[in-house]
Amino acid sequence: MDLNGKTAIVTGASRGIGFKVAARLAKEGVSVVIAARDQETLNKAVEDIKAQSASGVKVIGVATDVAKLSDLENLYNVAKKEFGHLDILVNNAGVSSQYPFEKQPIDDLERLVMTNYLGYVRLIRLAINDMIQRKQGAIINMVSGSTLCDPVPRGFVTYSSIKVGLKSFLKGLFWEMRDHGIKITSILPGVVDTDLTGKLQDITSEEKERLMSADTVVDMVMFALSVPQNACPLELAVINQKTPWTRPVIDFKQQQAK
Numbered sequence: 001m002d003l004n005g006k007t008a009i010v011t012g013a014s015r016g017i018g019f020k021v022a023a024r025l026a027k028e029g030v031s032v033v034i035a036a037r038d039q040e041t042l043n044k045a046v047e048d049i050k051a052q053s054a055s056g057v058k059v060i061g062v063a064t065d066v067a068k069l070s071d072l073e074n075l076y077n078v079a080k081k082e083f084g085h086l087d088i089l090v091n092n093a094g095v096s097s098q099y100p101f102e103k104q105p106i107d108d109l110e111r112l113v114m115t116n117y118l119g120y121v122r123l124i125r126l127a128i129n130d131m132i133q134r135k136q137g138a139i140i141n142m143v144s145g146s147t148l149c150d151p152v153p154r155g156f157v158t159y160s161s162i163k164v165g166l167k168s169f170l171k172g173l174f175w176e177m178r179d180h181g182i183k184i185t186s187i188l189p190g191v192v193d194t195d196l197t198g199k200l201q202d203i204t205s206e207e208k209e210r211l212m213s214a215d216t217v218v219d220m221v222m223f224a225l226s227v228p229q230n231a232c233p234l235e236l237a238v239i240n241q242k243t244p245w246t247r248p249v250i251d252f253k254q255q256q257a258k
């Protein structure tokens, strides 16, 4: 895909992997609508991305909670109104938590499902018919390298099993959508140095050094978008050579994400 002049939505783009993805797309000439909940961080991200973007690129921030259907509808409508159509959807917004299951707060289950599963599936559902009509579109989804573990890692049973379900949904959708010319890709990152993993309280400095940079994940996204129209990477895994996950049990104090 020649990215110059294309349009994209990137969710969870106020920081972390999503921010880096949106910034790289804008640098390549893609106009982006970026989404996250915290308005202040989002506004700053818009300014930072604008400062690095190619000329003529639009960068728009839309405060969105992907767990809310009405917010997703608004997000998609803004992108349609501003750009006319959507070429690329990057589903990335996600939250994580680690608990022994019996200690996991009951409402944390809903938070994880609504954000990490329904947040992705609903936004695809909102965008898919226009893409089908145009017979093109790329939908890139940030899943998780933890889905490669069977059983999923202890303490991450809810988070990882939801991502397994998401990966399964996306794999099935890949086969349905390829007939329409639409590409569905799952990215499976290992452990990346972001706020999400910054919550790992017990991580040693040696383990911290093993975390991969978000730029490595961005490269996977760019690879997925660079493949010729007649082919599509279904799943791209980029895993650390050695990670804290190789320990059988990780103990760290849970800091509840908002």
Ligand SMILES: NC(=O)c1ccc[n+]([C@@H]2O[C@H](COP(=O)([O-])OP(=O)(O)OC[C@H]3O[C@@H](n4cnc5c(N)ncnc54)[C@H](OP(=O)(O)O)[C@@H]3O)[C@@H](O)[C@H]2O)c1
Residues within 6 Å of the ligand: 011, 012, 013, 014, 015, 016, 017, 018, 035, 036, 037, 038, 039, 041, 064, 065, 066, 067, 092, 093, 094, 095, 096, 115, 142, 143, 144, 145, 146, 188, 189, 190, 191, 192, 193, 194, 195, 196, 197
């Ligand atoms: N970091 C890793 O090691 C790793 C590994 C595998 C997979 N992943 C996946 O990669 C994705 C990005 O992770 P990250 O490490 O970049 O996380 P991060 O640094 O914590 O950033 C998360 C982004 O998502 C936004 N977000 C969170 N909940 C949201 C919601 N309900 N609605 C809208 N936006 C929301 C956050 O902004 P607000 O809080 O302001 O909403 C922020 O912009 C996630 O799906 C994660 O599961 C990460």
